[in-house]
Amino acid sequence: MTKRISLTQHLIEQQRLHNKIPSELRLLIEVVGRACKSISHAVGKGALGEVLGSAESENVQGEVQKKLDIISNEILLEANEWGGHLAAMASEEMETIHLIPNRYPMGEYMLLFDPLDGSSNIDVNVSIGTIFSVLKAPEGMGTPTEQAFLQPGAKQVAAGYAVYGPQTVLVLTTGDGVHCFTLDREMGAWVLTQKNIQIPADTKEFAINVSNSRHWYPPVSRYVTELLAGKEGPLGKDFNMRWVASMVADVHRILTRGGIFMYPADAREPEKPGKLRLMYEANPMAFIVEQAGGAATNGQQRIMDIQPEKLHQRVPVFLGSKNEVERVTAYHQQ
Incomplete structure (x- = not known):
């Protein structure tokens, strides 16, 4: 039987190999992974969880929000507030940045996310997902500002997405290749299922x-x-x-x-x-x-x-x- 590698084990091994995933970043990725499990569970409930349909509100983009848009945004905010690894967060669903409450320690990373991509597909049971990006807070930053987030994409230290489809998968990069994890629903664990994914240069x-x-x-x-x-x-x-x-x-x-x-x-x-x-x-x-x-x-x-x-x-x-x-x-x- 092939040995299963968990998300945590993979991140630790990548740190040993490339020295790019300090403990705070590892914790951040693990917490985002846990939040994606919660979102997957809510998506999977569908009508049984009374989460389908419009929330009858608009986001900062002027787009009508679905109930699951709001639920997913709250899951990501609440999961990531208290760990001490983040300085601030920004979401496609919110007008400005979300500061870490004063009662929690402030970390050195900043998280950006689209909590639920593909909202038009929610009610018709087609694959949707979560996209996230991690930046390092600028050196010597005091209270986080929107300006601190305005860094080119080349400055990202990690990025990933989850797809909530027939299987729930988490695709991740920390700058040393792209790896895919599948959610084992029985164990509640992310399991490495593809390493070093490569996109063919030619296509049809x-x-x-x-x-x-x-x-x-x-x-x-x-x-x-x-x-x-x-x-x-x-x-x-x-x-x-x-x-x-x-x-x-x-x-x-x-x-x-x-x-x-x-x-x-x-x-x-x-x-x-x-x-x-x-x-x-x-x-x-x-x-x-x-x-x-x-x-x-x-x-x-x-x-x-x-x-x-x-x-x-x-x-x-x-x-x-x-x-x-x-x-x-x-x-x-x-």
């Missing part, structure tokens, strides 16, 4: 919401037209399209078998540079994808090189198999 799959095609800018229209042209087109091969409308599910498929995920800016709201949030979605996913040998750009530059200007900044996203990301990025740069 793409993910984009084609219903928006009439609003796309020319580089995206050109690229998708070439994909759809198949073997007779300039790319010389047939492509399949996949679109789950949960970023975690679409990215997890790409991590598993390759592909390119695209959420471009479009002409519907030309004042907005994109739809996805740089700090809560694009940066952590870019870190994971790059660590797996893929690429991630906003069409013009590497996502993790972007200097954030505000907490809820939006960006276009092209990520996945390296050769296709480079191709669509070149079309934008031309």
